[in-house]
Amino acid sequence: MAQPKVDLSKLDTGMAGPRAQVLVLGSVHLSEMPKSFKPESLDPLLDRLAAFKPELITIEAISGEGCDLVARHPAVYAPEDVDRFCRDPSPARAATGLDVPAAIAEVRKTLKTWPAQPTPAQRRRLAATFLAANDSASAFVQWLYLPKSERHVGDGLDAALVALLQRFETRNNESFQIAAPVAVRLGLQRLYAVDDHTGDNVYIDDPERYGKAIQKAWDSAGAAALASRKQQDTLTEQSQMLALYRLINTPEAQRLKIDADFGAAMRETSPQHYGQLYVAGWEGRNLRMVANIRAAFADYPGARVLSIVGATHKPWFDNLLGQMQGVDVIDAGKILK
Structure with a gap:
């Protein structure tokens, strides 16, 4: 495998000026909450996010x-x-x-x-x-x-x-409620x-067959992933929103989720390589979303940024933002304590 010829990881060593602080909050989609959901159960979460004192907030919506x-x-x-x-x-x-x-x-x-x-x-x-x-x-x-x-x-x-x-x-929408x-x-x-959905506008020859192939891959989730889903469902039903957000933002919960989703898709065996098409669209979308985040605070060196996005995006956001010069990715677990 070809290795990068230029190491960018230390380009900002000794940089002048303040470093940006970016907190990526992996979120559930509140539109999918049960009827028993109580919006006031979000208050402890809002308190912790406000304590971070972001100067700029990004959301999962198309401009x-x-x-x-x-x-x-x-x-x-x-x-x-x-x-x-x-x-x-x-x-x-x-x-x-x-x-x-x-x-x-x-x-x-x-x-x-x-x-x-x-x-x-x-x-x-x-x-x-x-x-x-x-x-x-x-x-x-x-x-x-x-x-x-x-x-x-x-x-x-x-x-x-x-x-x-x-x-x-x-x-019930995280942009309006959080x-x-x-x-x-x-x-x-x-x-x-x-x-930005221009990045996942992938051509699919047979949408029905594609959907069945991806669903079959998802159905192969292991016991640990299923147990994590059950734990999240329990917290959701009880409107324990801070506990839920703490859980879905842990590295372990994220690893289980993305392996059961995108890892399973990469192991999908259809001759059309539907799983690879699915992951390609997902990565294209995340790349463009992170580029939009970077552009949002380009005029604000040293900004404190809160990015609220569906939890499955968080590993991509953290990894990609962590490659940006003069940008520190904040541990969400510490903020949500």
């Missing part, structure tokens, strides 16, 4: 710019796939008069001169602009800042957009969407 891109290429990205991840921005465009590119430009302009004590009208206008930019989570951050008496129509928010923001208040409340606690004005 407005990314959604705008894939929507313009229906021959490459199937509209039914796009609709799973990207909200229709047309209602916000009708309310604000801004299409996605114009809204993104307006957000940038607004935040450059954002006052220390914005008025409710300014927050409503920024929330509407974020919605027009197809950045729902950042719009919700602005909504949470508003006193309940100020959460109403006006300044770009029409009745439809207000109803949308009100629905976000009770939506990232946004932490941002508000710390005085942050926005979140950064870093997901």
Whole structure:
């Protein structure tokens, strides 16, 4: 095997200036929580994340710019796939008069001169602009800042957009239930969407056969992986969210999960090499997501960054971010103690 000719691991030795601190929080997808789930059970987790004092928070969502891109290429990205991840921005465009590119430009302009004590009208206008930019989570951050008496129509928010923001208040989604409340606690004005499905847009000749092959590989999970899943299910049913997050962020739980998922896929024996296609798409997606994280704090040397992502991404995120110059990856276990 060819070995790297240039060792980059010590390039930042003796660097001038502060090092960035990045905490990757592996998360469950709250949309999959049972009906017994109590959002207030997240409070101990939020306390620990806020104590880390991130200056920038990234989330597993596609940016407005990314959604705008894939929507313009229906021959490459199937509209039914796009609709799973990207909200229709047309209602916000009708309310604000801004299409996605114009809204993104307006957000940038607004935040450059954002006052220390914005008025409710300014927050409503920024929330509407974020919605027009197809950045729902950042719009919700602005909504949470508003006193309940100020959460109403006006300044770009029409009745439809207000109803949308009100629905976000009770939506089980880690961007709304974890990232946004932490941002508000710390005085942050926005979140950064870093997901990217252009990297996993792999051609599959027979989706049904592909799905069966991958499911068969997953069904081969060993006893240890099954026991870990059962433990996670028990904590989920009991709404012991801090204990659950502590568990899924341990190296052992992650090793068991990725071996039962991607390791099993690499051992899958279909003549079409479906398992390899699956892993290739997964790695392409993670590479682009980590690139988006790096770009998000490129303008902020020494930033403290919280990246909230599905737990199965965490090993890739930790490994890839650990190769970046001037970046330290923080042990999530220590933060969640």
